[in-house]
Amino acid sequence: MTDSTTAAEAAAPSGQGGASGALRIAVLDRDSGFIQVLGKRMERLGWEHRVLASPVPPDAVVSMRLSALVVDLAVLGPQAWEWLERLCGTLPELGMVVCTGPSTVAQRVRGLRLGADDWITKPCHPEEVIARVQSVVRRGRPPASRADCKPLLAGEVEIRADRFQAFVGGASLDLTRREFELIELLAGAEGRVLEREEIYSRLWGYTMVRGDRSVDVFVRKLRQKLEKASPRWRYIHTHFGIGYRFAAESLDPQPAEAALSPSGGEDWGVGDERQLTRSHQHRELAADAR
Amino acid sequence: MTDSTTAAEAAAPSGQGGASGALRIAVLDRDSGFIQVLGKRMERLGWEHRVLASPVPPDAVVSMRLSALVVDLAVLGPQAWEWLERLCGTLPELGMVVCTGPSTVAQRVRGLRLGADDWITKPCHPEEVIARVQSVVRRGRPPASRADCKPLLAGEVEIRADRFQAFVGGASLDLTRREFELIELLAGAEGRVLEREEIYSRLWGYTMVRGDRSVDVFVRKLRQKLEKASPRWRYIHTHFGIGYRFAAESLDPQPAEAALSPSGGEDWGVGDERQLTRSHQHRELAADAR
DNA sequence: TTCGTCTGTGAAGATCCTGTGACGTTTTCC
DNA sequence: GGAAAACGTCACAGGATCTTCACAGACGAA
Numbered sequence: 001m002t003d004s005t006t007a008a009e010a011a012a013p014s015g016q017g018g019a020s021g022a023l024r025i026a027v028l029d030r031d032s033g034f035i036q037v038l039g040k041r042m043e044r045l046g047w048e049h050r051v052l053a054s055p056v057p058p059d060a061v062v063s064m065r066l067s068a069l070v071v072d073l074a075v076l077g078p079q080a081w082e083w084l085e086r087l088c089g090t091l092p093e094l095g096m097v098v099c100t101g102p103s104t105v106a107q108r109v110r111g112l113r114l115g116a117d118d119w120i121t122k123p124c125h126p127e128e129v130i131a132r133v134q135s136v137v138r139r140g141r142p143p144a145s146r147a148d149c150k151p152l153l154a155g156e157v158e159i160r161a162d163r164f165q166a167f168v169g170g171a172s173l174d175l176t177r178r179e180f181e182l183i184e185l186l187a188g189a190e191g192r193v194l195e196r197e198e199i200y201s202r203l204w205g206y207t208m209v210r211g212d213r214s215v216d217v218f219v220r221k222l223r224q225k226l227e228k229a230s231p232r233w234r235y236i237h238t239h240f241g242i243g244y245r246f247a248a249e250s251l252d253p254q255p256a257e258a259a260l261s262p263s264g265g266e267d268w269g270v271g272d273e274r275q276l277t278r279s280h281q282h283r284e285l286a287a288d289a290r
Numbered sequence: 291m292t293d294s295t296t297a298a299e300a301a302a303p304s305g306q307g308g309a310s311g312a313l314r315i316a317v318l319d320r321d322s323g324f325i326q327v328l329g330k331r332m333e334r335l336g337w338e339h340r341v342l343a344s345p346v347p348p349d350a351v352v353s354m355r356l357s358a359l360v361v362d363l364a365v366l367g368p369q370a371w372e373w374l375e376r377l378c379g380t381l382p383e384l385g386m387v388v389c390t391g392p393s394t395v396a397q398r399v400r401g402l403r404l405g406a407d408d409w410i411t412k413p414c415h416p417e418e419v420i421a422r423v424q425s426v427v428r429r430g431r432p433p434a435s436r437a438d439c440k441p442l443l444a445g446e447v448e449i450r451a452d453r454f455q456a457f458v459g460g461a462s463l464d465l466t467r468r469e470f471e472l473i474e475l476l477a478g479a480e481g482r483v484l485e486r487e488e489i490y491s492r493l494w495g496y497t498m499v500r501g502d503r504s505v506d507v508f509v510r511k512l513r514q515k516l517e518k519a520s521p522r523w524r525y526i527h528t529h530f531g532i533g534y535r536f537a538a539e540s541l542d543p544q545p546a547e548a549a550l551s552p553s554g555g556e557d558w559g560v561g562d563e564r565q566l567t568r569s570h571q572h573r574e575l576a577a578d579a580r
Numbered sequence: 581t582t583c584g585t586c587t588g589t590g591a592a593g594a595t596c597c598t599g600t601g602a603c604g605t606t607t608t609c610c
Numbered sequence: 611g612g613a614a615a616a617c618g619t620c621a622c623a624g625g626a627t628c629t630t631c632a633c634a635g636a637c638g639a640a
Binding site: 466467468502503504507531 | 630636637
Binding site for chain 2: 095105106108109112113115116117118119125127128130131132134135136138139140191192193239240241242245
């Protein structure tokens with residue numbers, strides 16, 4: 001391989017750089033002086049970084065779980081645009097900073113339109129590159145730190161982002177990281193149907209390839225644990241051909257509504273929902289219960 | 291106020307530009323030539339934009355619900371940095387693009403660190419500004435889910451894109467994916483007649499072969515479910531030899547029009563419609579009433 | 581009114597989708 | 611270094627959904 005790595009991997013919570021300040025950056029360039037200076041600077045910041053000397057297939061980039069990629073288009077040769085487009089298409093979350101020699105307005109516009117997040121013209125000061133990378137990464141990341149959001153409640157389940165866990169009656173569901181991310185995502189969108197592709201791209205950070213069953217498998221695992229801990233409720237509902245929807249629904253006839261009603265938030269009439277999905281429920285429950 | 295506005299306000303759903311491509315942009319600059327060219331370009335893109343000629347207090351910016359702000363620091367004078375910092379602190383979601391005259395690396399780094407999302411050096415090409423604004427907004431905005439579009443209302447039916455479902459009186463119609471796509475398409479074009487070929491190509495993604503009955507079959511399924519859930523209304527109207535038209539029409543004598551009229555919103559001349567389809571309607575009602 | 585064409589309808593078969601258990605690989609923790 | 615846990619992939623079975631077909635009824639032009 002044409003790369004070198006530094007620093008310990010940093011349990012990147014969601015496929016992207018960690019919640020702390022530590023980033024994973026790759027630099028695709030051949031200008032050894034530039035690389036060296038930049039590398040030193042990043043090291044001082046505690047960023048993981050690796051240098052790539054030759055074009056890397058998008059798939060390989062995916063597996064690097066980067067926060068951002070700094071790339072000199074010159075290294076890519078004639079297929080630069082195609083490469084850029086493919087990569088940005090695959091990893092929309094990845095911060096893509098083009099740092100390359102003199103260019104025309106048209107080229108810069110093209111690059112930005114294809115998905116690049118910033119374009120720096122060489123020669124440039126490494127500090128500016130750093131600042132722009134930070135800017136790009138900062139922007140791509142949701143501002144809220146997970147610590148300070150209050151726990152989500154749904155049915156008997158309590159989802160606590162600060163602990164990466166869900167609880168039922170105080171007992172942990174013992175969710176793995178992926179399982180937790182999934183329930184957090186679903187519950188955060190309570191009521192809405194999330195498409196598989198969306199779930200996948202938000203959890204894994206890149207676009208799902210057709211036929212991938214990972215989401216389904218994790219939904220099953222989640223359901224199993226939820227079912228075991230809270231057997232009288234159904235939480236995850238399948239929408240055939242689309243994806244999944246999270247909504248706590250009691251299996252008991254009419255469980256005193258008030259007692260366990262979910263978070264107050266802006267829900268569009270959960271009451272409705274209860275009734276209106278009657279027929280729906282049958283199907284879903286039938287499906288769920290099997 | 292020192293600003294001029296174009297375009298009607300457009301209930302920007304979530305503080306960011308709408309789910310479509312329409313953005314709300316403000317330009318804080320005094321270079322009239324630059325402003326004009328940029329304005330023209332944005333207009334062509336259908337963006338709402340306003341020009342600010344003097345520093346605006348952050349609170350005022352908040353109320354503008356912008357997607358992005360393009361600012362020339364020169365206009366801000368000596369308090370530029372403080373202003374920038376305050377604004378970025380207040381509105382981390384706002385895309386902040388600095389577009390200003392020659393600067394030092396230190397200045398650019400400082401600006402980016404304070405929260406600017408991009409920094410363009412004048413003189414620059416308006417197209418590049420546009421592209422960079424797009425890039426900044428694209429990055430800041432979650433991949434644009436269909437979640438935040440408000441439900442469509444027609445007669446007794448409520449179509450909710452976030453749930454991939456239609457509801458009547460709170461009860462789900464239990465539409466399959468295709469059925470939902472169809473009702474969404476038809477209702478989205480309420481009043482207009484959609485040709486089979488168009489429906490087909492928009493739903494299936496490729497052109498319909500002559501003799502294909504798929505559209506008809508799905509219209510029937512939809513009608514069945516609508517009829518069952520909302521028997522006193524007709525929604526889908528056949529236009530012989532052409533295609534279908536969606537319009538909620540009550541079968542009750544004259545149900546005080548106002549009481550049950552559909553969503554208030556921007557109407558595409560319902561009045562017209564009523565008249566011009568007069569002859570048509572006879573036919574339709576006859577057909578429908580069977 | 582008559583005929584050719586278009587649309588509504590029900591049903592059957594093909595197709596696609598999801599739930600599930602199992603297995604090999606990678607990561608984490610001793 | 612080794613065991614355990616977590617992860618990702620696969621194949622299969624059962625369902626849900628889609629597509630196609632044939633026929634009957636409706637429509638429009640002559």
